[in-house]
Amino acid sequence: MPLQESSSSPDEALADPALSLPSMDACTHQDLRRMAANLAIPVEPVIEDTDPMVDILTEDTPARLALPLNKTVSKITNALWQTPATLTPTLKGAERRYYVPNSEHDYLYSQPNPGSLVVQAAAQKERLPQPGPSPKAREPKRLDLLGRKVYATGALQLRIANQQAMLSRYAFNTWQAVEKFRDRLPVEDCQEFTAVALEGKVISQTALQAALDTVDSAAHTMATGVVMRRGAWLHVSGIPPDVQHTIQDLPFEGKALFSEHTDSRLHTLKDTRSTLKSLGIHTPAPQRRHLPYRQQGRAQPQVPCGDYWRRRSWASGGSSRASAHPQGVRGRHRRPRTDTQHGGPHSPSHQGKPQF
Incomplete structure (x- = not known):
């Protein structure tokens, strides 16, 4: 059985070119002294905080350089920043x-x-x-x-x-x-x-x-x-x-x-x-909840208090409150009076007494 072809390097078999972009050494990218000297532009070294305990590990690393911003680039930038909201x-x-x-x-x-x-x-x-x-x-x-x-x-x-x-x-x-x-x-x-x-x-x-x-x-x-x-x-x-x-x-x-x-x-x-x-x-529409009359944003008519109907009853010659106000005092229905409330023959106090 023939052997399957494999990659010449284990790193090539494990690396996925779609997951990372081709990159260069950052030190080479920052070491632009010759370009700065050719263009006659000043450069400044980038000062990085280092730990004195491990600074011996970075002795051979060249210093990074900071290039100045070009005058034309700065001019275009400042001109566009004048109207940031309406800028195309x-x-x-x-x-x-x-x-x-x-x-x-x-x-x-x-x-x-x-x-x-x-x-x-x-x-x-x-x-x-x-x-x-x-x-x-x-x-x-x-x-x-x-x-x-x-x-x-x-x-x-x-x-x-x-x-x-x-x-x-x-x-x-x-x-x-x-x-x-x-x-x-x-x-x-x-x-x-x-x-x-x-x-x-x-x-x-x-x-x-x-x-x-x-x-x-x-x-x-x-x-x-x-x-x-x-x-x-x-x-x-x-x-x-x-x-x-x-x-x-x-x-x-x-x-x-x-x-x-x-x-x-x-x-x-x-x-x-x-x-x-x-x-x-x-999905069925939710049923609308009928709100009270007051909560629908309309003014509810005010009902006169009990003193008003009492005064009106005396003024009319002692007419019944039910005829003057069908709903009773303060808008409530009152139960009709019975003989039990005045000690009648059907009241509890007369039910237990012997008849002579």
């Missing part, structure tokens, strides 16, 4: 410079569709015939619009970082192709040419790592926008909070705002009438 999510010029195929990645150009049973439940709770692009309530609608801005910003960052990564790889391949001319140079220039080519490849690798870090940041930004929009719809839907937390943390697939597993989670609900109705499960 992306720059139109940048939108036209960075493109990817729209057929396969349309989620980078348009907002994800919020179609789900959550949206239908929210529409029923807001008494709308059809769900709208945003919730009707004021605060959830603002949150949804803010999430749209955040999502659009992350999508543009992702397209820019994608192009930066390709340009960095192209620069690395260019420096690698130039090395074939090294043997045609004079001997005195060969060593300097090799150093320049090596420096160019290191710069390309560093730029590639920066582009991948930008991709990671852009993906976080887009996910933040998705969570904000999901939270706006879930707040209006009336779904229990524990189920909201589960639905809000489902993976984003790039096609719709809510994951395809959202509806299957909602099928387990039994205490949200609007959601059950959207699922096609009939």
Whole structure:
């Protein structure tokens, strides 16, 4: 029986390339002294707190460098911060410079569709015939619009970082192709040419790592926008909070705002009438409770007190209280008087006496 082919290294068999991004040594990424010297910019070492007990373990580690913020970058940042509320999510010029195929990645150009049973439940709770692009309530609608801005910003960052990564790889391949001319140079220039080519490849690798870090940041930004929009719809839907937390943390697939597993989670609900109705499960409407006359918001007519009817009885010549006030004093029905109350023949005091 032939043996199955195995990986040449145990690490390759255990490592999953989909779980981690390709990374470079952080020390190499921070050691940019030559670049700073070429651009004539000052650098500062990053001061890190170290334990004097274990500082001997980091003696050979090069110091990290902090690069100053470019004047143009600072100028653009301060200009955009003047109107943060009315600021557009992306720059139109940048939108036209960075493109990817729209057929396969349309989620980078348009907002994800919020179609789900959550949206239908929210529409029923807001008494709308059809769900709208945003919730009707004021605060959830603002949150949804803010999430749209955040999502659009992350999508543009992702397209820019994608192009930066390709340009960095192209620069690395260019420096690698130039090395074939090294043997045609004079001997005195060969060593300097090799150093320049090596420096160019290191710069390309560093730029590639920066582009991948930008991709990671852009993906976080887009996910933040998705969570904000999901939270706006879930707040209006009336779904229990524990189920909201589960639905809000489902993976984003790039096609719709809510994951395809959202509806299957909602099928387990039994205490949200609007959601059950959207699922096609009939639930009887709760019976309206008839409130007292006073609690319905109407003024209840005041009944005159007993003194009023007593005075009226004396004024009318001793007429009965029942004729003057059918409900009696203070609106109560009184029992008619019997002979038992005045010691009549049927009272308890006369039942035990002998008859002579």
